[in-house]
Amino acid sequence: MKPHRRKKLGxxxxxAAGLSVAVGFTAFALKQNINMFxxxxxxxxxxxxxxxxxxxxxxxxxxxxxxxTDSLKVNFVTTDFISDVPIQYEGILPDLFRExxxxxxxxxxDANGVxxxxxxxxxHDENFMSPEVKAALDASGASAENHSPVATN
Amino acid sequence: xxxxxxxxxxxLALCLSVILASLPIIGAYQNNFxxxxxxxxxxxxxxxxxxxxxxxxxxAFVTDDFSVKFVAEHSNSLLPDRYKLTAVWGGHEGSFLxxxxxxxxxxxxxxxxxxxxPLEFVARxxxxxxxxxxxxxxxxxxxxxxxxxxxxLPPVDGADLNSALQDFGFIIxxxxxxxxxxxxxxxxxxAMAALLSGKMDAAWARxxxxxxxxxxxxxTLGIALGSWWxxxxxxxxxxxxxDPVENPPLITWLFGTALIHSLAATEKRGVFKSWTVLLxxxxxxxxLLGTFITRSGLLTSVHAFASDPTRGFFILAILGITVGxxxxxxxxxxxxxxxxxxxxxxxREILLLSNNIILVVSAxxxxxxxxxxxxxQGLTGDLISIGPPYFNAIFIPLMAxxTVLLxxxPYCRWKRTSVAFLVEQMGKVALASLALGVVVPLIVTFxxxxxxxxxxxxxxxxVLAMLQDIRNKTANKASRLxxxxxxxxxxxxxxxxxxxxxxxxxxxxxxxxxxxxxSVLLAPGQDVGLGNYVFRFEGAAPIxxxxxxxxxxxxxxxxxxxxxxTLHPERRVYLATGTPSTEMAIDAGLFRDLFITLGEQxxxxxxxxxxxxxxxxxxxxxxxxxxxxxxxxxxxxKRYRRLRRRHTxxxxxxxxxxxxxxxxQASS
Numbered sequence: 001m002k003p004h005r006r007k008k009l010g011x012x013x014x015x016a017a018g019l020s021v022a023v024g025f026t027a028f029a030l031k032q033n034i035n036m037f038x039x040x041x042x043x044x045x046x047x048x049x050x051x052x053x054x055x056x057x058x059x060x061x062x063x064x065x066x067x068x069t070d071s072l073k074v075n076f077v078t079t080d081f082i083s084d085v086p087i088q089y090e091g092i093l094p095d096l097f098r099e100x101x102x103x104x105x106x107x108x109x110d111a112n113g114v115x116x117x118x119x120x121x122x123x124h125d126e127n128f129m130s131p132e133v134k135a136a137l138d139a140s141g142a143s144a145e146n147h148s149p150v151a152t153n
Numbered sequence: 154x155x156x157x158x159x160x161x162x163x164x165l166a167l168c169l170s171v172i173l174a175s176l177p178i179i180g181a182y183q184n185n186f187x188x189x190x191x192x193x194x195x196x197x198x199x200x201x202x203x204x205x206x207x208x209x210x211x212x213a214f215v216t217d218d219f220s221v222k223f224v225a226e227h228s229n230s231l232l233p234d235r236y237k238l239t240a241v242w243g244g245h246e247g248s249f250l251x252x253x254x255x256x257x258x259x260x261x262x263x264x265x266x267x268x269x270x271p272l273e274f275v276a277r278x279x280x281x282x283x284x285x286x287x288x289x290x291x292x293x294x295x296x297x298x299x300x301x302x303x304x305x306l307p308p309v310d311g312a313d314l315n316s317a318l319q320d321f322g323f324i325i326x327x328x329x330x331x332x333x334x335x336x337x338x339x340x341x342x343x344a345m346a347a348l349l350s351g352k353m354d355a356a357w358a359r360x361x362x363x364x365x366x367x368x369x370x371x372x373t374l375g376i377a378l379g380s381w382w383x384x385x386x387x388x389x390x391x392x393x394x395x396d397p398v399e400n401p402p403l404i405t406w407l408f409g410t411a412l413i414h415s416l417a418a419t420e421k422r423g424v425f426k427s428w429t430v431l432l433x434x435x436x437x438x439x440x441l442l443g444t445f446i447t448r449s450g451l452l453t454s455v456h457a458f459a460s461d462p463t464r465g466f467f468i469l470a471i472l473g474i475t476v477g478x479x480x481x482x483x484x485x486x487x488x489x490x491x492x493x494x495x496x497x498x499x500x501r502e503i504l505l506l507s508n509n510i511i512l513v514v515s516a517x518x519x520x521x522x523x524x525x526x527x528x529x530q531g532l533t534g535d536l537i538s539i540g541p542p543y544f545n546a547i548f549i550p551l552m553a554x555x556t557v558l559l560x561x562x563p564y565c566r567w568k569r570t571s572v573a574f575l576v577e578q579m580g581k582v583a584l585a586s587l588a589l590g591v592v593v594p595l596i597v598t599f600x601x602x603x604x605x606x607x608x609x610x611x612x613x614x615x616v617l618a619m620l621q622d623i624r625n626k627t628a629n630k631a632s633r634l635x636x637x638x639x640x641x642x643x644x645x646x647x648x649x650x651x652x653x654x655x656x657x658x659x660x661x662x663x664x665x666x667x668x669x670x671x672s673v674l675l676a677p678g679q680d681v682g683l684g685n686y687v688f689r690f691e692g693a694a695p696i697x698x699x700x701x702x703x704x705x706x707x708x709x710x711x712x713x714x715x716x717x718x719t720l721h722p723e724r725r726v727y728l729a730t731g732t733p734s735t736e737m738a739i740d741a742g743l744f745r746d747l748f749i750t751l752g753e754q755x756x757x758x759x760x761x762x763x764x765x766x767x768x769x770x771x772x773x774x775x776x777x778x779x780x781x782x783x784x785x786x787x788x789x790x791k792r793y794r795r796l797r798r799r800h801t802x803x804x805x806x807x808x809x810x811x812x813x814x815x816x817x818q819a820s821s
Binding site: 007010011015018019022025026029030032033034035036037055067069070071072090091092093095096 | 514517537547732733
């Protein structure tokens, strides 16, 4: 093999090895960090394993938002109009968090069947419903238009 | 009547673009001087008509013409004038018009600042850009006409601009980001023109470099502005969220960064030719991907526009045709691009290659993390999301590796560098930066932190290596000052951008390691401590803005018992939509930010709130500013200007090897 060919081969092997390591690490990191999304009905039916970190989405059930007076704890119920899941969150809710609004929460179920949210997301654009919330409502057969004043698109 | 003129002007721009997309490129093939020379005036025409269009849309906003649907949906008679004007890019239709207008602006600049290049080449570049802009204007007219009217009964008042957008950041972030984004279309067009002509020598790389540098610099600034805005507007103290819409600009930026480095090797040494072209295509694809993700409504994100699926398909079609066509052309022409391979295993070429591999792998993993949920949903129907830990796990080690190599790169010579020389030069630098990494964080914070040590060591590594390199380069001159003046703009540009990387690294690492936050409930007169600071809540009072009402809280911040500043976070409700909005109060400083977000009023007079102390957070954006300056300095290098004044020596050379069209450039 000519020297420059050998050098070229060396570089190609170097790149290929680097890439495979990168791909391996990436796949591993990806696998570790996937958050599944569940609808309240799926949660109620027990599809979620215990201790699993996941996302839940639905509407904030009207009349269920209860803020503690002496701390930042907030309790509310999210619903896909078939099943309800109680959620507890400690912190400041997003500006657009309102009753009847679609939200996505991230966290896990505790032993009492309350979803302990580490993050609550509400959309900034009030005309927009998150695809996840929409999917949750579609899955429950409840059309968003019948229930929600926010789904205008 | 006036909005119809805007739409008519858009149609005229489309007609000109169609001609621009065809005649000059055909002219370049048939060596038709007349057709080629039409490229410049046509570009100017497209610019003018799109300019008229966007000006008319702005006029409709300023005059509260709510019969125009887009205005009715994104403005309100109470909206302050500066936001009325900028509400032009407050929604999908108008922001796409801005995007298209930006492209025409770049086209005009190409038409003006390419006097030294052969007309044939310029005709192809502008022709390719013409193809793109034709697609964009068609898209606008077909699916997202900003001038559509509400007939027969226009609303009395508009729905108002999204309250999160009523902010200074909104005035500057979208235009800057778009300008940078779209700039990569120009680089793409240069690469395509080179492929079309079949002349894959170093000339196109040299012509392209200033454009790539400027686009890159503006994109850097645009992303940084977005990060800064998100930081102070969204109110959770973060500056980067790995949001699916933040990622495409980053992907574009990573490809763009790889590209400007690879262009250097292609221009100077004639290596990596096909790779450079591929990167130009990828960077451009990244920018289109961003448009697609934002406008197709496929993803949950703070950025997504309310949308309908036809738009997504249309953009996907544009993406498929342009990128697919480009890759096809690339495949046909690749055999023409023979790169020389005359370099050793320790050489600047290898370091640039490593830089490229790291950046491309980073871009690919960000791309994977962004698109995976979409693909997964398409295949299984299950909804998933990929959290920030994935991105951090991949991105941080890769960037650390990149910074290690970044300091060595400028030392290495082209073709071959002796390892002994590198060790001699870098050994002391390595020891010194390790020492600084251990000592500096200890002195500043009195505690050991691995993150801080690594960050300070890596940043010192870059800065010390840089100083040493400058000293070497000026050592043989009569005086240090003379030496410094003899170094080129592009050298200073490179070093400034690299310095920016060091500054940003410090910011990112120290903010992540030492930020503290606390969510509390306070009644007036109560205080809370965080770090070395005490925040005293003085009370809240109602306020009235032009288009909102709300409450403003007052805080006194004490350090060591002395009041250092007062902060006034607000909680607003916008009148037209009833949307609540929190306005952060920030006391910014070079070494720390103090930051309060107001929650809501609880029992009595007490309020919930989150208080943050964020050390070194400003350094993140300061680093980006250095990078931007670096990119612009490099583009301002004398040799590009010299090139313009003289009559195109490089193209003379190649015209020998090219049968046609070589003689025409003299007349341009």
